[in-house]
Amino acid sequence: MQNRYFGPYIRNFIEDKAIPMRSKVISVGIIWLSTISTTAFLIEKWWIILCLFLISAGVSWHILSYPTKQ
Template sequence: MKVIYILLGGLSLGLGVAGIFLPLLPTTPFLLLSAALWLRSSPRLYHWLLNHKRLGPYIRDFLEHKAIPLRVKIISVSLVWITLLYCALFVARVWWLALLFILLAMALSWHILSYKTRR
């Protein structure tokens, strides 16, 4: 099971890193999943992730405060709406797909904004 947890943690880490650049992929949940999987399978990888210069603060900040910084909330919600509104207006060829993009933007915004704000 340890090998499976390590591999799933690596996959989750990859998705988390991709989420930094892709607005539809969340970063923190995937990094938290990686940390949880590696905590159970590889203390060395877990400590590496928590002490990583760029990725560690995402995890430590969320674990300590259960909150998202205001700047991150603003950027995340803005990118979600810019991306999905563009898709709804210029990519979707049928009305129901455009509506799906808008509903997805609303759901993602609600999810992001549902966390406490850390200033």
């Protein structure tokens, strides 16, 4: 909580159980960008692509299920 970069985010989450909208957008965007870019190299491995999309959908749902901090 004393870290100058991550401290405010951790403190906000512990105190309010909420995530700022900017953090939600960046987190979900990076998750889906990395999932889509990874699938470009795994064209013949359909089951890995399916697992990546399911994991990305689950993590995105989890992040978006928290209230948004105003």
